[in-house]
Amino acid sequence: MAARDQHGVDAPWDQGFRVVGKENRKVDGLAKATGEAIYTDDIQLPGMLHAKMLRSPHAHARVLSVNTSKAEALSGVMAILVGAELPIRYGVIPWTPDEHALAVDKVRFIGDEVAAVAAVDEDTALEALNLIEVEYEVLPAILEPEQALTTPEPAIHEDRKRQDNISKHVELAFGDVDQQAQDADIVVEEDYCFHSTTHTAIEPHCAVAQANSDGRLTLWSSTQITHYVHRALARVLELDPARIRVIQPCLGGGFGGKSDPFSLEFVVAKLALKTGRPVKMLWTREEVFYAHRGRHAMQMHYRTSAKKDGTITGVDAKILIDGGSYSSFGLVTTYYSGQLLTGPYTFPSYRFDSTRVFTNKPPCGPKRGHGSVQPRFAFEVQLDEIAHRLRIDPIEIRRKNFVGEHTHTVNGQRITSNGFLQCLDAVEEATDWKNCYGKMPFGQGLGVAGSMYISGTNYPVYPNKMPQAGVQLKLDRSGLVTVFTGGNDIGQGSNSMVAYLVAEELGLLPQHIRVVAADTDLCPVDLGAYSSRVTFMVGNAAIDGARKLRKQLVSAVAEHWQVDAKDVRFIEGTVVDLSDASRSMSHVEAFHLAEEMFDTLGSTGAYNTPTLGGDYRGGTIGASPAYSFTAHAAEVEVHTETGRIEVKKIWVAHDCGRALNPIIVRGQMEGSTYMGAAEVVLENHFLNRFGLHAGPSLLDYRIPTSMDVPEIEAHIVESIDPEGPFGAKEAGEGPLHSAIPAIANAVFDAVGIRLRHLPFSPAKVLAALHAQKELV
Amino acid sequence: MRVFHLQVNGDTVEVAAPEHWTLLEVLRYKLGLTGSKQGCDKGDCGACTVLLDGTPTLACLCLAASAEGKAITTIEGLLPAHRAQGGKGADPLQDAFDRSGALQCGFCQPGMILSAKALLNQNPNPSLQEIRQALAGNLCRCTGYTQIFEAIQAAAKEMQN
Structure with a gap:
């Protein structure tokens, strides 16, 4: 049932919240603070073996032979696995299964997996890796996307219909963008570059598998997508999925870096089946850098047309996307690079032409703000340039082109609630924009940018008409409500969100709710923690399930008291009779009455998106039941002697629909903002000319420390979405996007240089300052 | 061995x-x-x-x-030591981290909390800059640190009272 069928704008929940909107504790906060919480690597099973992976030293090579005989002879080695034993391909997108757990024919990047060893301990497994002899035929490596575009051979993937190195090409046009450019008062056309960055969740990937004697296989994995891993395991291992159980323990951060099926999951499962013993594999930090799936580097050409008054009339984009060696989510990335730019501004014509290519580098995938952070950077910098040339205030030009609420975008996406103007107001006021922008001393500046993002999409990764999110609720005679959800809590707090919503709907408190999540044996399917879908979809499913139970509970109490059901109210665990203030009971008693009347108490809840999206191929990709909106303002100081950009402060205003817990929403906004800011000035997932990572460690890959992070001021904007759970939309990815162009635009305000190629290293800043002097 | x-x-x-x-x-x-x-x-x-x-x-x-x-x-x-001293619930730092939203994925937090503990033992009323310095060896990828700073400030205040 679609959410819109459940709630109208006058829904009774739109007032008098007891749990929602309050600063409640998280359901797992103390467990994490005290070290009780169990993450995948904390699992130790009796007789458990430890596995390690042998990886390719070549960026591109044919694997001619793998000789494991010496390694097998090593004492303590229990099993060795090579690619031929897992010949079935997988990939998170079912149309592009191009990965093998271990190389079958070729290796496609330095670090590609070739063989695995299970041994009594890690030291023995590592020693055995050195004894495996692999014969390679080294092939020319393609490391630059331009080269991949023009060089069909050697094809990195040889067995596709396309005999070239193009992973995906999408071209969509809406309105006549060329005519609009001809008729425009101003046209700005520039090239922009976004480099690759990576997630660096502090927990490295880990998986543990156990094969029981009765043929059941259990996998514990640090994954964001339990359900897709479940499906992929069954396919690759050729096992009945009903005999496979996938569990996500506590997850130490994801950000999109754990939302593909990964080779270690198949390898530990197969090794456990081979040996009859539990097997664990924990990747090193270096291995995590090579596993990557991080932000795609993009080379973007944008041409924006506008009228003198700042009205945008057309946007034309051509984008080259460096996909790395495998498809991953690449089909979606390619669409997202164009489809998600059509708000928060309206324009009558739009065209994008995006091409994702394969290169012999670690595969790219979805990093927080999947596919749309890069185009957002380019466009918001270009918009700033138009505002500057037209002498329009950068906040004003954004207001002027506002797409509106309850409307459609040029590419057919339905917009519901939209608090973007309030976001702009918030940063304008907080920064004292009118008195500061353009008026700060040389070297200091302010910049602004806006963005939008999806709250999930109506495109399930594999086509099916079943719910995208499901929950089950069980009521216990003790008064406890257990909610079973397939949703993956990756640290964003989705289990807490479920507890809050069920408590609110049933008139209980969060401590009355226990959440069991991300266990495929116990929980109904949810598709996973990606595309910012969990709050919206699992949240709506939880309300749906709880509402059914509330009806039963209320009617049982009404019958007992012989009153009208509308007079029975559950408030924080106490049931009161609105018609007789002297009468009340505990919710536990109410549970007992309801169980007497209805037998064992439980319910299911589900969510599916309404039909959305433009009526054209790809029109549903990026079609979301609700979009979030963000505005960022940044203050920078540019040190002209060293070229260093110091981000002093960032203001972020985000329309999350309704803040189900303002502390958690603020945490998402601050975490997103700091991650975005770091992509501008610190982070670079750089592969050298051999395809070797320049610094695969948390020292060399510079994520911000507590000393680096700028001051961040978060302003929550609540537009109350008509279809969101109690009005909520996403908050986990949107608030990253515009942090990046806001900084770029602040640099322009500070020193008058327009930087279009990320990252903004001191060398680039100095070169631009130097060029500026030459011009003068 | x-x-x-x-x-x-x-x-x-x-x-x-x-x-x-x-x-x-x-x-x-x-x-x-x-x-x-x-x-x-x-x-x-x-x-x-x-x-x-x-x-x-x-x-x-x-x-x-x-x-x-x-x-x-x-x-x-930390929690047993806190209880041994007659305290209730968790250690005030752990409690403040929980209240303040400092625990997202939670993976860095045991280290973060212990660095903060050592700081507060030495310096019961640290400035924001001192807190930043004390945590400089503990990376957090979720929070952007802001709510961690707030948690430590809240705990310091509570422990002084």
Whole structure:
């Protein structure tokens, strides 16, 4: 049932919240603070073996032979696995299964997996890796996307219909963008570059598998997508999925870096089946850098047309996307690079032409703000340039082109609630924009940018008409409500969100709710923690399930008291009779009455998106039941002697629909903002000319420390979405996007240089300052 | 293999492990004290931080042998120590981290909390800059640090009262 069928704008929940909107504790906060919480690597099973992976030293090579005989002879080695034993391909997108757990024919990047060893301990497994002899035929490596575009051979993937190195090409046009450019008062056309960055969740990937004697296989994995891993395991291992159980323990951060099926999951499962013993594999930090799936580097050409008054009339984009060696989510990335730019501004014509290519580098995938952070950077910098040339205030030009609420975008996406103007107001006021922008001393500046993002999409990764999110609720005679959800809590707090919503709907408190999540044996399917879908979809499913139970509970109490059901109210665990203030009971008693009347108490809840999206191929990709909106303002100081950009402060205003817990929403906004800011000035997932990572460690890959992070001021904007759970939309990815162009635009305000190629290293800043002097 | 004599969270333990094992490995894989985390295994992230005689120390860079004779405090030790002093609930720092939203994925937090503990033991009323400096060896990828700073400030205030 679609959410819109459940709630109208006058829904009774739109007032008098007891749990929602309050600063409640998280359901797992103390467990994490005290070290009780169990993450995948904390699992130790009796007789458990430890596995390690042998990886390719070549960026591109044919694997001619793998000789494991010496390694097998090593004492303590229990099993060795090579690619031929897992010949079935997988990939998170079912149309592009191009990965093998271990190389079958070729290796496609330095670090590609070739063989695995299970041994009594890690030291023995590592020693055995050195004894495996692999014969390679080294092939020319393609490391630059331009080269991949023009060089069909050697094809990195040889067995596709396309005999070239193009992973995906999408071209969509809406309105006549060329005519609009001809008729425009101003046209700005520039090239922009976004480099690759990576997630660096502090927990490295880990998986543990156990094969029981009765043929059941259990996998514990640090994954964001339990359900897709479940499906992929069954396919690759050729096992009945009903005999496979996938569990996500506590997850130490994801950000999109754990939302593909990964080779270690198949390898530990197969090794456990081979040996009859539990097997664990924990990747090193270096291995995590090579596993990557991080932000795609993009080379973007944008041409924006506008009228003198700042009205945008057309946007034309051509984008080259460096996909790395495998498809991953690449089909979606390619669409997202164009489809998600059509708000928060309206324009009558739009065209994008995006091409994702394969290169012999670690595969790219979805990093927080999947596919749309890069185009957002380019466009918001270009918009700033138009505002500057037209002498329009950068906040004003954004207001002027506002797409509106309850409307459609040029590419057919339905917009519901939209608090973007309030976001702009918030940063304008907080920064004292009118008195500061353009008026700060040389070297200091302010910049602004806006963005939008999806709250999930109506495109399930594999086509099916079943719910995208499901929950089950069980009521216990003790008064406890257990909610079973397939949703993956990756640290964003989705289990807490479920507890809050069920408590609110049933008139209980969060401590009355226990959440069991991300266990495929116990929980109904949810598709996973990606595309910012969990709050919206699992949240709506939880309300749906709880509402059914509330009806039963209320009617049982009404019958007992012989009153009208509308007079029975559950408030924080106490049931009161609105018609007789002297009468009340505990919710536990109410549970007992309801169980007497209805037998064992439980319910299911589900969510599916309404039909959305433009009526054209790809029109549903990026079609979301609700979009979030963000505005960022940044203050920078540019040190002209060293070229260093110091981000002093960032203001972020985000329309999350309704803040189900303002502390958690603020945490998402601050975490997103700091991650975005770091992509501008610190982070670079750089592969050298051999395809070797320049610094695969948390020292060399510079994520911000507590000393680096700028001051961040978060302003929550609540537009109350008509279809969101109690009005909520996403908050986990949107608030990253515009942090990046806001900084770029602040640099322009500070020193008058327009930087279009990320990252903004001191060398680039100095070169631009130097060029500026030459011009003068 | 070698037998290590360690004082962990007030207990004296004898544990056999390979001689080259780090303190982190012994704590996690021999003693079952999995609260200390491994994020990089080379001293970059700080998730493995424990206190040795009250000083924040990277357990992944510390051989188990070198921790002998020192008082080792892991994250698991804070709550029992707090209770032993007549406290209720969790340690005030742990409680403040929970209240303040400082715990998202939680993976860096045991190390983060122990670094903060050492700071507050030395300096009960630290400035924001002092808090930033004390946490400079503990990477957090979720929060942007803001709510962690707030948690430590809240705990400091509470502990002073």
